[in-house]
Amino acid sequence: IQGIIIDAFTSVREQTETKAALKRERCLVCNRSRSAIEVEGVESGLLNSFARHTQDEHNFFHYFFYIQHVTAKDPKDLNGIESYVVDKLKTQDMTWIPRV
Missing domain, CATH: 1.20.5 (Single alpha-helices involved in coiled-coils or other helix-helix interfaces)
Known part of the structure; x- marks a missing residue:
């Protein structure tokens, strides 16, 4: 044991x-x-x-909190960029993250 x-x-x-x-x-x-x-x-x-x-x-936490923010928001309250990000997240497409 x-x-x-x-x-x-x-x-x-x-x-x-x-x-x-x-x-x-x-x-x-x-x-x-x-x-x-x-x-x-x-x-x-x-x-x-x-x-x-x-x-x-x-910063990992900035992205984490942003994702939490947009996914918790009512879809009709999303602005254009937030809608774009949510659509990308639904398909697991991470191209919305800028490469610096």
């Missing part, structure tokens, strides 16, 4: 580490790699490009 418990904790730890590594190495919104974003930043003369990108340009 101890072996099963230890294996379960090991599995949970590995999953947590994998998720943390993904968050460190890829933008959760556009899925671009940290290295690609950093290279573009260096070419533009910017430092900490990945941090700036994930905190300012593609």
Whole structure:
């Protein structure tokens, strides 16, 4: 039984580490790699490009709350852009997210 418990904790730890590594190495919104974003930043003369990108340009929580907002809204109260985004979300088309 101890072996099963230890294996379960090991599995949970590995999953947590994998998720943390993904968050460190890829933008959760556009899925671009940290290295690609950093290279573009260096070419533009910017430092900490990945941090700036994930905190300012593609802040996960901004997108999350926006999606919550538009999907909770009464469809007849949506403006044009919100309707467009809701239609894209219904078909799981994420092209409405700008690539920065």
